[in-house]
Amino acid sequence: MTGLSAIELEDVVKEYLSHGEVVQAVKGVTLDIAEGEFFSLLGPSGCGKTTTMRMVAGFEQPTKGLVKLHGQDVTNVPPNRRDVNMVFQSYALFPHMSVWDNVAFGLKQKRTPADEIRRRVGEMLEIVDLTGRERRRPREMSGGQQQRVALARALVNRPRALLLDEPLGALDLKLRQAMQIELKRIQREVGITFVYVTHDQGEALTMSDRIAVMNDGLVEQLADPREIYERPATAFVAGFIGTSNLLTGAAAGGVLKVGGGRVLVPGHDGDVTVTVRPEKITIGTEEPAPELSGVRGTVAEVVYLGTYNSYAVNLADGADGTVITVFEQNAHDATATAERGDSVWLSWQAQHSYVIGS
Amino acid sequence: MRTRGRLGDRLLHAYTWLIIAWLSSPIAVMILFGFNDKQSKSNTTWQGFTLRWYAELFDVSDLTVALRNSLVIALVSTVITVVIGTMLGLALGRHRFRGSGATNFLVFAAISTPELVMGASLLSLFVSGNVPRDANTIIVAHVLFSLSFVVVTVRARVVGLDPSLEEAARDLGASAWGTFRQVTLPSILPGVLAGAMLSFALSIDDYVVTSFVNGSTVTFPLWIVGAVKTGIPPQVNVMGTLIFGIGVLIAIANAVAARRRA
Numbered sequence: 001m002t003g004l005s006a007i008e009l010e011d012v013v014k015e016y017l018s019h020g021e022v023v024q025a026v027k028g029v030t031l032d033i034a035e036g037e038f039f040s041l042l043g044p045s046g047c048g049k050t051t052t053m054r055m056v057a058g059f060e061q062p063t064k065g066l067v068k069l070h071g072q073d074v075t076n077v078p079p080n081r082r083d084v085n086m087v088f089q090s091y092a093l094f095p096h097m098s099v100w101d102n103v104a105f106g107l108k109q110k111r112t113p114a115d116e117i118r119r120r121v122g123e124m125l126e127i128v129d130l131t132g133r134e135r136r137r138p139r140e141m142s143g144g145q146q147q148r149v150a151l152a153r154a155l156v157n158r159p160r161a162l163l164l165d166e167p168l169g170a171l172d173l174k175l176r177q178a179m180q181i182e183l184k185r186i187q188r189e190v191g192i193t194f195v196y197v198t199h200d201q202g203e204a205l206t207m208s209d210r211i212a213v214m215n216d217g218l219v220e221q222l223a224d225p226r227e228i229y230e231r232p233a234t235a236f237v238a239g240f241i242g243t244s245n246l247l248t249g250a251a252a253g254g255v256l257k258v259g260g261g262r263v264l265v266p267g268h269d270g271d272v273t274v275t276v277r278p279e280k281i282t283i284g285t286e287e288p289a290p291e292l293s294g295v296r297g298t299v300a301e302v303v304y305l306g307t308y309n310s311y312a313v314n315l316a317d318g319a320d321g322t323v324i325t326v327f328e329q330n331a332h333d334a335t336a337t338a339e340r341g342d343s344v345w346l347s348w349q350a351q352h353s354y355v356i357g358s
Numbered sequence: 359m360r361t362r363g364r365l366g367d368r369l370l371h372a373y374t375w376l377i378i379a380w381l382s383s384p385i386a387v388m389i390l391f392g393f394n395d396k397q398s399k400s401n402t403t404w405q406g407f408t409l410r411w412y413a414e415l416f417d418v419s420d421l422t423v424a425l426r427n428s429l430v431i432a433l434v435s436t437v438i439t440v441v442i443g444t445m446l447g448l449a450l451g452r453h454r455f456r457g458s459g460a461t462n463f464l465v466f467a468a469i470s471t472p473e474l475v476m477g478a479s480l481l482s483l484f485v486s487g488n489v490p491r492d493a494n495t496i497i498v499a500h501v502l503f504s505l506s507f508v509v510v511t512v513r514a515r516v517v518g519l520d521p522s523l524e525e526a527a528r529d530l531g532a533s534a535w536g537t538f539r540q541v542t543l544p545s546i547l548p549g550v551l552a553g554a555m556l557s558f559a560l561s562i563d564d565y566v567v568t569s570f571v572n573g574s575t576v577t578f579p580l581w582i583v584g585a586v587k588t589g590i591p592p593q594v595n596v597m598g599t600l601i602f603g604i605g606v607l608i609a610i611a612n613a614v615a616a617r618r619r620a
Contacts, residue, residue, distance in 0.1 A: 057529060059529075078528070079525070079528045079529050080531045080532055080533060081531075085529055086526070086529045088522045088525070088526055089522075090522050092520060093526075094523065094540075094544075095545070096544045105527070105532075106531050109531035109532050109536065110531055153526075154529075154530075
């Protein structure tokens with residue numbers, strides 16, 4: 001990252017008319033994506049992430065707000081005159097053209113000299129490992145190969161930024177994981193800003209430098225993957241990224257009395273929502289030391305998942321029936337610490353309680 | 359069981375060949391009587407083989423003029439129909455707009471309107487508008503009744519076309535026209551060509567509508583109908599055979615191209 005802005009969105013709003021009613025798909029998004037960054041827009045379907053990306057590409061006009069590429073206002077510039085390229089969810093490879101003609105398409109539009117087209121298309125096909133398949137038609141190729149053609153077709157133009165709209169959605173799990181690593185390698189190799197739209201939190205965490213978690217047309221949190229996971233800004237982010245336990249109640253003197261025990265929330269008073277990740281919690285039968293957060297409960301379910309055991313624990317005195325999920329690493333032997341029906345103590349270090357939206 | 363199965367198979371074979379024979383018999387008769395060495399005025403009994411009518415193909419001058427009229431009218435009306443029909447098909451297949459429902463209905467109505475009704479109403483339109491009837495009014499009429507067929511075939515292709523293909527072309531720097539020329543048109547071309555062949559075929563053998571709006575212009579079908587009483591010369595069979603042969607060649611070429619595409 002050089003710190004320069006590749007893409008800026010300033011309070012961008014997008015409204016649609018649907019059955020005579022105005023629907024806001026994007027309700028005011030401000031983003032600043034740095035040069036060379038791998039940036040993800042993450043959220044459930046309908047959260048506005050694809051619409052946001054399409055406004056960067058120029059396929060949608062914002063109702064309000066500005067879109068800037070490298071400091072230049074491009075809000076009213078058509079897509080063919082924006083220096084960004086897109087990889088479509090459906091790949092959108094031209095079916096009547098060979099792989100070579102697909103990849104060369106963008107350069108031909110810019111009237112690039114023929115020998116330069118030949119050189120650059122050849123180099124690009126080498127990067128995506130498709131040398132020797134130039135004459136194939138897209139439909140004669142596997143999903144993973146089509147995916148790489150789509151990538152090459154966009155990257156060969158050396159855009160200032162590459163936009164990827166759920167590009168791995170159509171691939172099976174194994175191929176998807178291989179392509180994630182591949183994408184990251186290609187991004188390092190070409191050094192171009194990648195903007196990646198996905199609803200897959202694992203994908204976003206694996207590849208991104210920064211993630212904007214979107215929900216209902218707004219950015220809920222913008223941070224690096226570690227921060228998003230460890231310190232979710234809202235209950236939505238905590239729930240959407242990984243598994244999260246939420247504990248609510250009134251804290252007094254930095255202590256939240258809940259579940260026949262206490263959660264330490266130093267410096268907080270009044271109503272709080274606390275989140276703690278399942279893998280931070282230790283399950284045991286002894287009351288934990290006072291410097292730890294500890295709550296009591298009854299084991300409702302134990303599931304063996306190979307690398308870890310997953311417990312569902314009903315919180316003691318949990319009037320609202322709060323269930324706490326605990327992951328226990330399968331590090332030593334294959335037996336679980338507790339069984340269904342056992343009365344247990346759950347404990348974790350104070351630093352792993354994170355107070356949301358305070 | 360086995361014998362009965364065989365008998366059923368044989369019956370099915372016989373039935374299939376019977377249907378094929380029935381469907382192709384008019385064509386076979388047309389081709390055959392183009393080689394008939396007839397002496398009398400009528401060309402209805404087989405009198406021996408000759409290639410004379412192929413050599414004297416253009417000897418009936420009225421017929422030659424009529425065929426030329428038909429070919430020119432078919433070509434011109436097809437070109438006009440394909441251009442307008444492709445634009446209409448694109449609009450109807452891609453966008454929902456005020457009046458798109460009504461337009462869709464009109465397209466269907468034009469297909470289902472009886473030719474007699476269309477011909478009669480066109481005639482009164484031209485007469486009341488003081489438009490002289492000639493080849494131009496025939497072209498207008500032919501465009502009118504073939505247009506819907508091009509719209510339908512093109513619209514079907516457009517509906518099946520991934521809209522992100524055109525977006526990808528724009529994204530890669532193509533202008534609106536460049537996108538149409540390089541991506542949209544090649545993708546819908548099979549529909550456009552099918553529509554073109556349909557409208558050419560509809561135009562070249564139309565009798566009913568043409569007979570209302572032709573004025574003094576005589577087309578190939580009109581001439582043949584007029585010649586029924588005096589006897590149809592074998593040249594008509596030869597011309598019919600050649601038109602049919604070209605149609606078959608186009609169909610074969612299309613099938614080969616489709617196989618190569620697949």
